[in-house]
Amino acid sequence: MQSHYDLIVIGAGGGGYPAALRLAQSGRQVLMVDEKGNLGGNCLYEGCVPSKSVREATVLWNQVARAGFFGLDAQRVQADWAKIRAYKDGVQTRRYQQHTQEIAKTPNLTVIRGQASFTDSYQVQVDDWDHHDQFVASATDIIIATGSEAQRLSIPGFDLTWNHHDLFAWNDTQPTLPSDMVILGGGYIGVESASMLADLGVNVTIIEMAPTILQGMDEDLVQAIRGHVGQRVKIVTGVMVEAIAENNGQYVVSGHKVQDAQPIQFRTSRVMAAVGRVPSIPSSLHLEKTGVYYDRHGITVDERMRTNVPHLYASGDVNGLSMLFHSAVRMSEIVAQDIMLGEDMHDSFNPHEMPTTVFSRPEGLAVGLTRTQAAQRGMAVEEYTRAMGTEAWAQIAGELDGFMKFVVSRSTGRIVGIHGVGVDAAALSAAAHMAVRLGLTPAELGHMTFPHPTQFEILDRLARSI
Incomplete structure (x- = not known):
């Protein structure tokens, strides 16, 4: 194993592997260290991909339940969690196999399943778990892309909760x-999970502080999402949770x-925590040895992901700017x-446009x-709104509710927000x-033409109406 690389990447999620692949393809020698030994990070292992796989199953089930709207006489369809899990795991397996092939096809790239710890700002100690080896490597540049982890509440009984891992982890x-x-x-995360679980027949209550x-x-x-999801899920806001306890096979929250400090309790068969995510800066990383500025909100970076140490970068969830895979x-x-x-x-990176x-x-x-x-x-x-149900595709799909909204700057006339x-x-x-x-201004967007019949037409039609 060589001791010096052009680039070391710590973490193979969205914040790490795109740069690793691109720089390796450019001829640079790249070492990437990740605890899973493959690409995708938590998004693939227990996040975006598996959760949307489960969600897709629930959407299809709901479509079948609406078969009569389309003139179809569908037989009764049942949701089988074991089979949905197998489908989800299959999607993850396929993507892991695809990533394995990507790694194999990329020259100048070494991927190690293991852990990296800084010894100083240029060197890391690498524990290679597959080969039971340990070595020190240095690099001209280093990217820290250790992602994020589920936030915990400092309350009694929090360890009794499930989180996204329990619903979506690979195998x-x-x-x-x-x-x-x-x-x-x-x-x-909480709203998405509640929506799909309710569609699978679970009686769900969301508690939000x-x-x-x-x-x-x-x-x-x-208001629109709460109105629809609230028909299937009980939503309770303005509640501070203080403790979770197990009692006769049930859980008491x-x-x-x-608002008024009145006590409140909820009894349930299971509690799931979806209280956000925080940058993952494990103590084993020994980031303090690098001189990089960081706090509980993440590693401090500029708009080009540069830290205060010139050759060290921090991209993805670990800097806390925008905790989304595509942002990473x-x-x-x-x-x-x-x-x-x-x-x-x-x-440069602008989190507000993600x-x-x-x-x-x-x-x-x-x-x-x-x-x-x-x-x-x-x-x-100024705000300008058009109803989703005015478009042909919404009418074909039988999904008439909802809206599209442009937020337009009065001074520049440019679209600064779309919701x-x-x-x-x-x-x-x-x-x-x-x-x-x-x-773009609404006039410039209105010069574009989106295909008919798709829901994309709502964008150019709303633009032309302004």
């Missing part, structure tokens, strides 16, 4: 689902109402460009600023991202 998912569940947290679920998102979006990939690509081009690189999706039923999308966020920046805006709820909202976020990132 390690819980074998059965409970009849009922309390989910702590009303962010997008804030006054509303999906805190920080567009108010109309929140105790807390108090934030974007950051990683920026790092690759910065290493290859240096001061000739003219690209698309956010809520894979509930119905779906939601958020790109850019809300009216409230614009006001906080002293920006005067929506309804059919194909997650896919629409891609086009919304381009409009916001490119700083």
Whole structure:
């Protein structure tokens, strides 16, 4: 094993592997160390990919239940959690096999399943778990891409909770689902999980400390999703959870109402924690030996993912800027460009333009600023809205509810935010991202033509109506 590399990447998730592949393909010698020994990070192992696989099964089941709308006489379909798990695991296996092939085809790239620890800002000690070996390697540049981990609450009984691992981990998912569940947290992970579990027949209650679920998102979006998901899920906001206890095979969640401090309890068969994620900076990394600035919010970086130590970069969830897989990939690509081009690189990361999706039923999308966020920046805006159900595709699909909203700057006339709820909202976020990132005006977006009949037509039609 060589001792010096052009680049060492610690972590093979979205914040790490795009840069590793690109720089290795450019001729640089790259060492990537990851505890799973493959690409994809937590997103593939127990996050985005498996959760959306389970969600896809529930969407199809719901479509079958609506077969009569399409003139079909469908036989009764049952949800089999064991078979859904097998389908989910199969999707993950296929992607892991694909990534294994990518690694094998990439010249100049060495991937080790193990752990890396800094000895100083240029060197790491590598524990190679597969070969029971330990060695020290140095590099010209190092990328820290250790991702994030589920946040914990410092309350009695928190260890009794499930989290996303129990529902979505590759080949390690819980074998059965409970009849009922309390989910702590009303962010997008909690709402998505509640929506799909309710579709699988679980009686779900969401408990959120804030006054509303999906805190920080567009108010109309929140109201629309709460209105629909709330028909299948009990949503309780404004509650501070203080303890979880096991009692005769049940779990008791105790807390108090934030507004008046009145005590409140919930009894359930299972508790799941979805109280957010925090940057993962394990003590074993020994980051303190590098001189890099960091705190509980993550490693401090600039718009090019550079830390205060010139040759050290931090991309992905570990810097806390935008904890989304596609954001991590974007950051990683920026790092690759910065290493290859240096001061000739003219690209940067803007977390506010990253698309956010809520894979509930119905779906939601958020790109850019809300009216409230614009006001906080002293920006005067106008909002323009069009109903999802006015488009042919929504009518064909029989999903008429929801809306698309543009937030437009009064001073520049540019679209600074796009938010929506309804059919194909997650896919629409891609086009919304381009409009916001490119700083298009409604007139410029209106010059584009989206294919008929697709839900994308709502974008150019709303633009032309302004």
